[in-house]
Amino acid sequence: MKDKLEEIDSVDGVKASFMFFNDGELVYNKLAPGLDAEIYQEIAKDVVQMAAIFDRLGSHIHEYDLKYENGRVFAYTQNNYNIIILCNPEVSVAMLRLTVNVAIADLEADKKFQKRTSKIETSRRSYLVRSNMDPESWTLVETVN
């Protein structure tokens, strides 16, 4: 898994990437400057909640491109895991997408990875419970309901 993250990290403009399984496990190679594992968890939780809301709306989106003033965050949400990539604004999106597609294909062909993910629930619903959300997000979820 880490070797695949390393390949993603090697794309020009990528600061760091990490994987977040739906059961809460976080896998990463390196931390982006100024960030720690706790912040990775927070980012991952936000991404999964966002994906869970879209799942509920019936839109199964697999690629999210979140643009910020000083960077971009790409999130690739698969059935039971998510790849989150922190980038500079000028990252080559086509190269990144190509690398991620190949990394996902390699991961999913890997027996160990298949074994690991087979035990994880594919639904992200548990991330949309009130205890897991801040009041603002919860209000949004209630609107969707």
Next chain:
Amino acid sequence: MSNVLSGSLAYIEVINILKLLVSGDRDGRLLLQKEEHQETGEIYLSGGRIIHALCGNYLGEPAFFELILWNHGKFAFDPEETTAQKTIEKDTGTLLSEGTQHYQAWQKICHIIPSFRIRFKKTGQEPPPNVKLKGKDWEVLNTLEAGELSVTEIADKLNTREIEVATIMAALMEAGLADIGASGKPVMKEVVSSNFFSNLENELVQIIGPVASIIIDDVIEGFGETRISFPKDKIPSLVEGISNEIYDPAKQVAFQQLMLKKIKSLH
């Protein structure tokens, strides 16, 4: 408008379209359009004779000689569009023959000067002893005294055709007297070798069959480029564009895996 002949310049040269229209004694207008700059050009025929051409600020023969070099974009021939204007007096046979020579001359230098918009600078070196510069060569070189200029800008200054300036500039570069300027460098991207496209095509033929070449050219054209001028840094986007045309997900990933390796080997 009733186009009887239209298509992409990626597949047929302007000069060959004209030869076809001339041999058919056609009347009408050949409209050419470069997509990326929204530039257009027109060549009019009457009874199979080329009588009028316009392109930007050029009219007549200069416009004709500019337009025959266009190798990407679209063309459309409309037999109902005629004109009373006559800006070309030269015999059409002679014009086509000169046009063919110009096109061939351009093909020889386009790997050195892939665009008329790239800026050049003087290197400051003395001409090597085996290089004898003519008056026009000095004129072109001297325009670079004041700073970096593109072929288009030099042609405007000297009131000369771009192809003539480009040919001289290519010779000056080969003699080490001119080089691509700093402001031109970001525009002058490293281009993909023809070898890369042969490999790409061979791989794609294995996956999707004989339409591979058409798909590659369509995607390239979508970027407003040609195989000759395609920049290296756009390869990932090219691969992505071609991948989208492969409908079998397993074959799509196999193609991406292969291309990712090739891209990495280019660096």
